[in-house]
Amino acid sequence: MMPNLFAYFALCIWPIVGLWLYLSRPITQATIWTFLGAYLLLPVGAVIKIEMIPQFDKSSIPNICGLIGCIFASPSSFRIWRKFGLVECLVVIYVLSPFITSSLNNDPIVVGDKVLPGVGNYDAVSASLSQLISILPLLIGRQLFRQAETTTLIFRALVVSGLLYSVPLLFEIRMSPQLHAWIYGIRPSEFLQGIRGGGYRPMAFLGHGLIASLFMMTTMVAGCALWRMRIKVFGLPAAGTTVYLAGILILCKSLGALVYGLISGPLVYFGSLRLQHRIAVLLVTVALTFPILRIVDIFPTTTLSGIFAGVSELRADSLQYRFDNEDKLLAHANERFWFGWGRFGRNRVYTEEGDDRTVTDGRWIITMGQFGFVGFLAEFLLLTLPVFLASVVSRSAMTVREALSLGALSLIVAMGVIDQLPNASVASWPWLLTGALLGRADLLRARGLSGAGLLAGKNPGQGRLAISNSLSNRKS
Secondary structure: OOOOHHHHHHHHHHHHHHHHHHHHOOHHHHHHHHHHHHHHHOOOOOOEOOOOOOOEOOOHHHHHHHHHHHHHHOOOOOOOOOOOOHHHHHHHHHHHHHHHHHHOOOOOEEEOOEEEOOOOHHHHHHHHHHHHHHHHHHHHHHHHOOOHHHHHHHHHHHHHHHHHHHHHHHHHHHHOOOHHHHHHOOOOOOHHHHEEOOEEOOOOOOOOHHHHHHHHHHHHHHHHHHHHOOOOEOOEOHHHHHHHHHHHHHHOOOHHHHHHHHHHHHHHHHOOHHHHHHHHHHHHHHHHHHHHHHHOOOOOHHHHHHHHHHHOHHHHHHHHHHHHHHHHHHHHHHOOOOOOOOOOOOOOOEOOOOOEOOOOOOHHHHHHHHHHHHHHHHHHHHHHHHHHHHHHHHHHOOOHHHHHHHHHHHHHHHHHHHOOOOOOOOOHHHHHHHHHHHHHHHHHHHHHOOOOOOOOOOOHHHHHHHHHHHHHHOOO
8 A cells, every 4th residue: 555645745744833833832842742743643654755865754754843943943042962971972873883884784685586785875874864863852852851840741741642642542442443544545554463352453643553552651651640740631630531541551452561551650650769760770771681681592581471371372472473583683683793784674584585584573673683783782772871860860859740750751761662672663752752851860960969859868768758748748
């Protein structure tokens, strides 16, 4: 199926939507809705390709619009690049490593009747520009969302969008996941993947039911955070909206997203800040070390498959199929361990006849195969570093809401990172959330140097008591 004209119209009209937002709303609100609206509404699989420049699609268009909008909305104060440090070093590696990958992959790959050409200078420039555009939300989020109030703004936007997005999701739960095909003329994933448990798993305009489920998980966690901070959205009871969003998450029929929600939701509402950050750090540590654990065969794949078999034999078979594919792809990636094989299918495994029999589901194995361990480290350190930094500087929070919003955002980002092991769901909106957490950590780190903070100088028990007392005395 090919995208219809309306799909291309939607892509072309989004810069005008972004312009209107930046002209009519504060820069933080305009940025949130430029990215979040594109993430939720623009078509998957429709691209506008112009020779010699990266393609314009669901991800790149809001990234470019957000950058231009921020520069024009705040030309004197908006700085996308800071003094050179660890983050900037990782960004440079992330953007420029495709040049090294290309220089090491000039040789064609011949398998049966299939010939995959070598990667040239043009491909290096194209990949580098694509990497640069993809990382823009991180840099934008780092600059704009440094204050605790902006995190609350993000949570409000997530809850509002979750409530609104539940309408098409409920429609697809009842009628089948076909809105994307009906409106944009293209089916981004196989219809059979939307059938689960005797019903349908919705996806709306997110491309896959797993991504839709993950998004609803983040809205539910944001609802838990607002509930604990006693903040209402449109005057609606925080408890009621959170329970409703949790119900939609259950109806999305994704075991992984449901497990994420069962862990992070209660943690955000009931857990101590220290425990929230510890769990977030544990999750991103697993994600960051996962390739090494798989290479040395330490990760308990057999045990996990056995656990899933106790829940559903079908899910266990699906998980084992993923692990088997990862073994093949990882063995291939290890042949060019440091900088990978490049793009255009060179990272995949083919039969002697030239048939592609592998499935690349996880973001980690895609990045490892294309850009090697260096490319993986650059990307996943950018994804995980904000969580580590937030844990270190969390005691510098000045108010209860500042501390609570930091813990909740850290868990949302961590859950998104751990999802890159089985899936490839990273996009412009998750990158913006990661940048927002990085910005919060930067500000708290600067504040911590002065010794200020709600929890500074307190032991964990005193910290929990301070938060409990503050919440008891607060009226919202």
